[in-house]
Amino acid sequence: MPATVYLIVGLPGAGKTTHARHLELTAPALRLTPDEWQIALFGDENPEDKRDLVEGKLIQLAMRAAQLGTDVVLDFGFWSQAERSSLRWIASTVGAHSQVIYLPITPTEQRRRVTHRFATTPDQTFQMTDAELEHWSTLFETPDDEELLGTDLPPAPSGYPTWSTWASQRWPSLPDQYVAP
Numbered sequence: 417m418p419a420t421v422y423l424i425v426g427l428p429g430a431g432k433t434t435h436a437r438h439l440e441l442t443a444p445a446l447r448l449t450p451d452e453w454q455i456a457l458f459g460d461e462n463p464e465d466k467r468d469l470v471e472g473k474l475i476q477l478a479m480r481a482a483q484l485g486t487d488v489v490l491d492f493g494f495w496s497q498a499e500r501s502s503l504r505w506i507a508s509t510v511g512a513h514s515q516v517i518y519l520p521i522t523p524t525e526q527r528r529r530v531t532h533r534f535a536t537t538p539d540q541t542f543q544m545t546d547a548e549l550e551h552w553s554t555l556f557e558t559p560d561d562e563e564l565l566g567t568d569l570p571p572a573p574s575g576y577p578t579w580s581t582w583a584s585q586r587w588p589s590l591p592d593q594y595v596a597p
């Protein structure tokens with residue numbers, strides 16, 4: 417049976433890591449949470465350029481594991497549709513299924529959870545201001561029905577021969593090595 421690559425989508429505090437930990441046990445799936453690597457490597461500096469490099473290697477690892485038959489959960493957030501489309505496409509090239517899981521959250525509940533979490537587990541998370549939370553919500557692209565149902569996959573943006581090429585530019589440590597079967 418093909419493996420499944422779960423793409424966990426949602427803003428900070430939406431409950432992504434909580435849900436990913438659940439799938440880790442129930443699927444069961446290899447859970448890849450970039451924050452855990454980012455914090456282990458760089459503490460609370462959270463450098464954005466390094467995050468992209470960390471994520472790229474985790475994606476490469478995830479796709480190899482899926483190719484070998486292991487379910488994988490990518491606990492990344494995936495704010496943009498292009499990010500999600502590229503990984504759905506790459507998953508298909510390694511013979512895996514993919515599933516977009518969207519966790520919605522209201523601004524009030526988000527502020528409550530993020531504040532509570534930072535008060536109780538400051539070593540496992542980053543501090544976030546109200547201005548940041550508000551700005552991030554304007555950048556977030558809510559998944560549409562086609563993504564949630566796993567139907568139509570949009571073509572790669574113009575200028576990119578494949579979604580693999582697009583993904584390797586979005587995540588520079590991810591090799592442009594995926595080809596449609």
Ligand SMILES: Nc1ncnc2c1ncn2[C@@H]1O[C@H](COP(=O)(O)OP(=O)(O)OP(=O)(O)O)[C@@H](O)[C@H]1O
Nearest residue numbers: 426427428429430431432433434435451529530533
């Ligand atoms: N369904 C839920 N109902 C109530 N509280 C929840 C729920 N899911 C998660 N939480 C709580 O909300 C807080 C944030 O959850 P979690 O860390 O899973 O979010 P996240 O989406 O991974 O956030 P981040 O993007 O910052 O990593 C945690 O304290 C968690 O215990």
Ligand SMILES: [Mg+2]
Nearest residue numbers: 432433434451
């Ligand atoms: Mg998390």
